[in-house]
Amino acid sequence: MCSTANYVLPLRRTCEALAAPGGKCGEVSMSAGFQGVRPHGTADATGQDMDLAWQELMTITDLQGFDVPAENSYEPQYHSVESMGAMAGYGMGVRHVPAAFELSTAPYEEAYSEMGQACHHLGTTAEALYPHITHLGPRMLPASAPTQLACEKEQVKNVCTTSRATNMPWTAHRFNMHHSSVDDLESDSGLSLGSSPPLASPEDAPSATTLYQNTDVHGFTFSNRQSNGLHQTKGPQSHFPAASQPQPHLYSYPGVHSYPSSQHSFSNEQSIALTPVPLQPHYHSNTLNDQIGAPEVSSRGGPQHGINPQLSPLSRDERRATALKIPFSVDKIINLPVDDFNELLTLYTMSESQLALVRDIRRRGKNKVAAQNCRKRKLENIVQLEEELDQLQGEKEQLAQQRLEFQHSLAIVKCHLTDLYSKMFSYLKDEHGQPYSIDEYFLQQTPDGKVYLVPQTPMSGRQPC
DNA sequence: GAAATCTGTCATCGC
């Protein structure tokens, strides 16, 4: 410490007020022959005391190199997206509907037919449609995905002889519902106003246009809010009015006359048979009770809180798929790996509008999930950043407190230094036994460790009192 | 009725 070159004792000017009261500026009478620099502690009796005081002084000045304790380095605890993504439920939790909703159906009874109710009871929501998406990526489908495809192939090969009424009631309902809900397709375009819908979209296809023109079927008008839970205990079949009971040609929608038939002989019966088998109970549940807890999602936009989930209509894409007689489920369209999806497409001969719709559904479905994930991540990031902000603010306050403490300690040390400095001067006497003025001299240490008493001169940078 | 929020969709970019 004392080896510091040309160490000039500091604090003299800053702590003058704290200098030893005994210090008498200008009272040191220097002899004319004084050459200015002389080693201290010459023949003075107080030489040893001075050394001790100097050592003490130097020891204390070391304290000025305050070694501020290293703060706990802040290491942001970033969590990988993957870990976040692993969270279950990914924003698609099932909403529980108060039981009261089950009976609050009066407003809907007048507007919608029993058939529509049944159909919509059996409808799905986005969350009911894609719950597994929250846990499995498109490429992480369970083994059921190929199985589904194999099943699909099997279905193509073998005309399903399963009773539609018993095994596929929801399917029949859906097709029948579509008789009455084609207006949804129009009113619920889902396309941003002002934005051009994809030209390839079936919505623009002539056939689709024809479909959408039929908004009032069997004397009933449907909208997204249809149905109620009053008839949930009825069997699916019972929801069909006589005029809309499953007919041999379920695709014979009123107003639909130009549907292109496929080489797979998309007879209406077969189409129904090919419509997704109940691979996903939550989605294809045959019992309405199974769907009571299923949340509903409006065809576009926020949740329809306060509406009985059973009132949920089919999703827009489902309705479109139904309208264009897509022979497989929206689930498959969205969730199958691309290879399986393409293979699935090859199993059927579909019109351009059908293919366009299928690809639109797939794109929208995937993008919907991606958007949900994106928003989830965004919210999690916000929460994480807020936590980091709180932590940093806490650290800032802690550092500010430490700063105050160090400043206080530094002031104490400075005062101590000033006292010692003055004390050292009090030991220095000239040849006449007079003390040197602290304002006319200062102590300076050379690299060799010697301390000299240097007179104040303008060149020395020291200013007299 | 306005504002906030939620959610689906589109456009775009990068891989």
Next chain:
DNA sequence: TGGCGATGACAGATT
């Protein structure tokens, strides 16, 4: 080159 995920922007629905 097409598919796909991510994301900003927009708009409708809902609160």
